[in-house]
Amino acid sequence: MKRILTLICSLCSVAAMAQTPSEYNLAGKMFPQVNPDRTVTFQFNAPSASKVVLNLGKDYEMTKNEKGVWTVTTDPQVVGFHYYAVKVGGLSVIDPASAVFYGTSKYSSAIEVPESAAEADYYTPKQGVPQGAVRSVRFYSDVCKEWRRMYVYTPAEYYSNPDKRYPVLYLQHGGGEDEQGWIFQGRADIIMDNLIAEGKAEPMIIVMNSGYAQIPGSTDSFDAFEQMMTEEVIPFVDQRYRTIADREHRATAGLSWGAKQAYDLAFGYPQYYSAVGGFSGIIVVGDFGNRANPGILDKAQRNAAYNGIFSNPKQFNKDFDVLFIANGEAEGSHLANMSKTLKKAGIKNTFYQSPETAHEWLTWRRCLYNYVQLLFKK
Amino acid sequence: MKRILTLICSLCSVAAMAQTPSEYNLAGKMFPQVNPDRTVTFQFNAPSASKVVLNLGKDYEMTKNEKGVWTVTTDPQVVGFHYYAVKVGGLSVIDPASAVFYGTSKYSSAIEVPESAAEADYYTPKQGVPQGAVRSVRFYSDVCKEWRRMYVYTPAEYYSNPDKRYPVLYLQHGGGEDEQGWIFQGRADIIMDNLIAEGKAEPMIIVMNSGYAQIPGSTDSFDAFEQMMTEEVIPFVDQRYRTIADREHRATAGLSWGAKQAYDLAFGYPQYYSAVGGFSGIIVVGDFGNRANPGILDKAQRNAAYNGIFSNPKQFNKDFDVLFIANGEAEGSHLANMSKTLKKAGIKNTFYQSPETAHEWLTWRRCLYNYVQLLFKK
Numbered sequence A, B: 001m002k003r004i005l006t007l008i009c010s011l012c013s014v015a016a017m018a019q020t021p022s023e024y025n026l027a028g029k030m031f032p033q034v035n036p037d038r039t040v041t042f043q044f045n046a047p048s049a050s051k052v053v054l055n056l057g058k059d060y061e062m063t064k065n066e067k068g069v070w071t072v073t074t075d076p077q078v079v080g081f082h083y084y085a086v087k088v089g090g091l092s093v094i095d096p097a098s099a100v101f102y103g104t105s106k107y108s109s110a111i112e113v114p115e116s117a118a119e120a121d122y123y124t125p126k127q128g129v130p131q132g133a134v135r136s137v138r139f140y141s142d143v144c145k146e147w148r149r150m151y152v153y154t155p156a157e158y159y160s161n162p163d164k165r166y167p168v169l170y171l172q173h174g175g176g177e178d179e180q181g182w183i184f185q186g187r188a189d190i191i192m193d194n195l196i197a198e199g200k201a202e203p204m205i206i207v208m209n210s211g212y213a214q215i216p217g218s219t220d221s222f223d224a225f226e227q228m229m230t231e232e233v234i235p236f237v238d239q240r241y242r243t244i245a246d247r248e249h250r251a252t253a254g255l256s257w258g259a260k261q262a263y264d265l266a267f268g269y270p271q272y273y274s275a276v277g278g279f280s281g282i283i284v285v286g287d288f289g290n291r292a293n294p295g296i297l298d299k300a301q302r303n304a305a306y307n308g309i310f311s312n313p314k315q316f317n318k319d320f321d322v323l324f325i326a327n328g329e330a331e332g333s334h335l336a337n338m339s340k341t342l343k344k345a346g347i348k349n350t351f352y353q354s355p356e357t358a359h360e361w362l363t364w365r366r367c368l369y370n371y372v373q374l375l376f377k378k
Helices: A002-018 A117-123 A188-196 A224-238 A258-269 A299-308 A315-317 A334-344 A360-372 B003-020 B115-124 B188-197 B225-239 B258-268 B299-308 B311-321 B334-345 B361-374
Strands: A041-043 A052-056 A058-061 A067-072 A080-088 A091-092 A100-103 A106-113 A133-141 A144-154 A168-172 A207-210 A250-255 A275-277 A323-328 A352-356 B040-045 B052-056 B060-062 B069-073 B080-088 B091-093 B100-103 B106-113 B133-141 B147-156 B167-173 B204-209 B251-254 B277-278 B322-326 B348-356
Touching: A002 A352, A041 A052, A041 B091, A041 B361, A080 A323, A080 A360, A091 B091, A091 B225, A106 A207, A106 B225, A117 A299, A144 A188, A168 A258, A188 A207, A188 A275, A188 A360, A207 A224, A207 B100, A250 A258, A250 A360, A258 A275, A275 A360, A299 B080, A323 A334, A323 A360, A334 A352, A334 B147, A352 B003, A352 B100, A360 B080, B040 B080, B080 B361, B115 B188, B115 B361, B133 B225, B167 B258, B188 B361, B204 B225, B225 B258, B251 B258, B251 B361, B258 B299, B277 B361, B322 B361, B334 B348
Parallel strands: A168 A207, A168 A250, A250 A275, A275 A323, A323 A352, B167 B204, B167 B251, B251 B277, B277 B322, B322 B348
Antiparallel strands: A041 A067, A052 A058, A052 A080, A080 A091, A080 A106, A100 A106, A133 A144, A133 B133, A144 A207, B040 B069, B052 B060, B052 B080, B080 B091, B080 B106, B100 B106, B133 B147, B147 B204
16 A cells, blocks of 8 residues: 555655656756655756756756766755756766857846745736837947947737827846846846736836946946936937927836946936835945945935935925835845835835845846836836 | 068057957957857867867867967858857766857857858848837637747838738758847847838838647647648737738748748648748658658649649639749758749749858848748739
8 A cells, every 4th residue: 555655645745746847948858857845856867967057046966877967856946936956077068959148248048936826826928918028229328439239118008009108117137147137037127018918017118228338448338328318218218209308207227236326327317316215225325345234224324325315304205205115025125124214214115025136137137126116106 | 581571460460359359259259269260269168178179060079278268260161140058077067157049959159250241231230221120929829728928020010001011931050040030040030120211122020939839648749730830820929910801911931940830831831821831841742851852843742732723723713822942052962952943833933042051041031032022012
């Protein structure tokens, strides 16, 4: 009886595993597989290797079978999007079975550990929901002296309402990522399609640029960013797309390092933006090195920052329809403190914390989902 | 004197090399570098490896320096786009310094060995040339029971002429590639922007789908392709975009295996298409295995194929405005023979051969450049 049960369980287990190859696997690839208990089983073909290690958050030593295929099953994983790598003989390589994503300044393999269908609903494509489009657009930057690419999301109704004009959100990725991140890792287009279909967000255009923008010859890899955005990207977008080209219909947001860039845009160029969101990133006032205690907590430093924008809360609250501060629960309380300090100083803001998640894409999908519902409501 | 000359030459050489990191290198990566003599210098960091081989068409053993960095300079390369890989201890890996491209059924590193500026002119972005856009569009296929992605190129004037409708080219990639190929490897969008700006091609929409489309449960990875294209993709595109939705304004083309698919679409569903281009691929009549002598050379086989479409040349020439057959010079003469045989049989067609190039993307860029100039001229 025990043997029969074991056999049945073993069959069940095989059946369950066979149904769950990771959604990022390339065509015909059965591994990695995400198991029902959120462990992940990896395979890697390297007959001549003497040691192979799978890195997913931490290292897991893989075991070789008689065919030279290495395998390992990890601990249960947190839900969401995770990069991983395979280490062979001191070398970190991608898994040829996986699609790749640009992150940590290179192309990396990744898995998606699914949430429940209900939890994942807002970033899942649905039949019956009209699909917007993501456009890849080349443009020449005179500031950077190079051809660049931006991604532009237009809502589904952009096609059917040829006379309607739309507000614009300028959305930034994090350090080591690029303009692809919000689409491929973040699923911003699906999130927007679903929210717009439910009437929870205003139809809007989203423009995604790489935050790396360098003045030729400089050694600072992003010293041209603000000038490029202000003098080139915004005019280009307003010329090419049916935008409402005023500050009341222009927002910005970003994640991690991109949050700092979004704050720099909004508070450095308030004539352009009326809303700003920072996901897992601080408003940098004073010493950027002291992240645990950004200068914003200090009244004198805060009031001197950005030409004194925080020194007149009444004007600030009039100028900015939305200041959205957010992070993941596992990231700690420093952003909750920043939000509280600003509120105490009279600066209105909305704080959001993503349950359980860390400095990772599921946090930022949730941040975007919550942030865009606040935008352009006037 | 000789020492000074050597020093100067060595400095020149360093200066020249420093100016030519491959255009696909990720930010800040100096290698690979394409040298003026079209050799390519690669670097790969693997201190603990005992042997590292660079594969670019053939294998090149790399040499390790005292810092554990391996290097090699290859033979002079043919101009154009080439995949490459690094082999470490029996493992083939990507170069973390390079952008990656989906080809040979996985993501691969690649270099572009530049032609002269004049030769490369047609696929080089230019200031002053209005830029079209490439849209990534999700759609649900009821035939395949899955969410899929298509890429859609719209010409620059699509924005400024909101009432104008456009013809459509359905363009297919080759085996082991996907819907990204024509944009990232093929530069179809830049080629079109330049041709349209010069008045050499009609402004048109280009739709790119993955040729892998499987009926659920089948073992044939593309048995749903024709049904999906005919019953789902064309209606979706005609509904969403400002197309001219008749056969006179619809063309198809493909490269390699995609050429076969394009011919199958055009000749199997002639009510949908009035033009077809096959780049480096044969019209399969009879035995697909016999590629050197496709059945099209045999009159009886040819006349029986595709419901007899070739048996009435007069009707064929009336129905098809363009039949474009092309390949690279280094691929041999079988397509020239196919073109001649069809001409002898009274089937009008245009043959193009790309000088010097082989079964590779530079051939196909040139094919596209020549093909689209013939389209929609009535």
